[in-house]
Structures are given as structure tokens and as C-alpha cells.
Amino acid sequence: MAIYFSFDLDGLASHSLYLDRLENTIGMRQVSRRIAEFREAISPRVPRAFPH
Template sequence: MQFTTRTTGSELFVNPLMSIYFTVRLEPLTRRNLYLDRLEGTTDTGQVSLRIEEFRAEISPRIPRAFPH
């Protein structure tokens, strides 16, 4: 069954992870956020994105590593 014309003729892939809901406790999460204070006063996603980009330009990010699987 197709739900929209956009998906007509395509095969639906259902990833098993689609059934998992991830939740977090907001207060502990925000305590670890190093740029939260910079988001104060933002009014749209563009401003939020810019502030995060500015923050990331000032730090040395962790070196990416392969996800063990």
C-alpha cells in the first residue's frame, strides 16, 4: 500500500530501529551543553545553526572513530 504519490512504485524499507524511542532527561543534558548560553536570544533555526557553527570553530573536536559493531 502506498500512502502518497511520491512513494508510488517504491519499496518501503522498515529499519528495526524505527520502533525505538530515545528519551533523555533535559536538565542533565543541558548541564553538559557547552554552548547553551550562546543560544539565548535566538529566534529561529538559522540563528541556532550559526551560533553552533561559531562555537565549533572555536574548539578542537574529538577525533572521529569507527562505531564498534
């Protein structure tokens, strides 16, 4: 059985905290590095178990 996910791209992008840092990137290596730099600069949330 297949599972399909859909989302509103504009809504998703509006919640991105690093979208502006990706604007002038060329290639996945630059994108990956910019995201890594963003993650190094913030304090991430504490992981918690997914309830199910």
C-alpha cells in the first residue's frame, strides 16, 4: 500500500529559518554546507520520543 504526502510549498518555505542562506547557492555541496553552518550557529531542540 502506497502512502502519499503532500504539502504547501509556500507554507513550508515560510517556516524555514535558513532559506535566505540558500538563495545564491550552486549545487548540493553548497546547500549542504550552508545548512551545516546554520545548524552550528543555533541551539537545537532537545530530541523527544515520537508518541505512537
